[in-house]
Amino acid sequence: MFLMKDIVRDGDPVLRKRAENVQFPLSDEDKKLAEDLMEYLVVSQDPELCEKYNLRAGVGLAAPQVGVSKMMASVLVPAEDENDEPVFKDVIINPVIVSNSVQKGALTEGEGCLSVDKDIPGYVPRSARITLKYTDVDGKDHKIRLKNYPAIVCQHEIDHLHGTLFYDHIDKDDPFSRTDDEIFIY
Template sequence: MFLMDDIVRDGDPVLRQEAKKVKFPLSADDKKLAHNLMEYLEVSQNPELCEKYKLRAGVGLAAPQVGVSKMMASVLVPNDENEKGKPLFKDVIINPVIVSNSVQRGALTEGEGCLSVDRDVPGYVPRSARITLKYQDVDGNEHKIRLKNYPAIVCQHEIDHLHGILFYDHINKDNPFKRDDDEVFIY
């Protein structure tokens, strides 16, 4: 299981590299990596376990964030806290590609954070409000799904990691809280 000490921090060159495409069938190491990426999210979203292992809660974790420059990330967007059941989105996305995105933009009103960035970076991170995502799962099955709002934002954040981009690269440096009229703020 990954712990906070396993998370690569801002400044490490691996976070700015273009990750390499993953080959199928997955090697034993890649299967273990996929498992551990998702396990971190599951454990970090359980309040008792999160405290026990001193984790920061996360909804996404990309392979470069644990020092592996491969096109793989886990995403676990839980359902609303009042609703029990299936997460809004849960999968290990391998070799993901955004094949289309909406013109309409969205951002989180509280801004974004990152397990690899220990400091608070205030500002809006404008992203597409809706995306169509193509990826492979751990078994090599291809998926093409449409995501909107928070799950779309989380997937874009993780895919950025695979291309050496960090969330704060998107923040307007001159006016971090600048709002365009067409931007929709999701949360």
């Protein structure tokens, strides 16, 4: 299981590299990576386990964040009600955003990142809706539409695969600037 000591921190060159595509069928090493990426999210979202292992809770974790420059990320957006199925849960491999809305969205509290230890205030404008193509660990292709929070989470993780960090999107001169047509997700 990955622990916080395994998470690569801002400043490490792997976070600024474009990751390599993953080949199918997955190697045993890639299967283990996918399993470990998702396990971190599941454990980190359980308050007792999160405290036991001294983790920071996360909804996404990309392979470069654990020092592996491969096009793979785990995403686990929990349901509002803990008894419901997660809004989105999968390991996305070789993901591509094939279309996105013109309308922008941003989280009201800004974004955070397991690889960035300091709080960087500001709105991170992203597409409010995306269509995402990816392959899962079993080699099955998916094409799904996501909106609002799940769309933002996936864009954040895909950015990691392209060497971009969330704060690269923040307006340096006016970090809390917004346009009239932006939607804000709480």
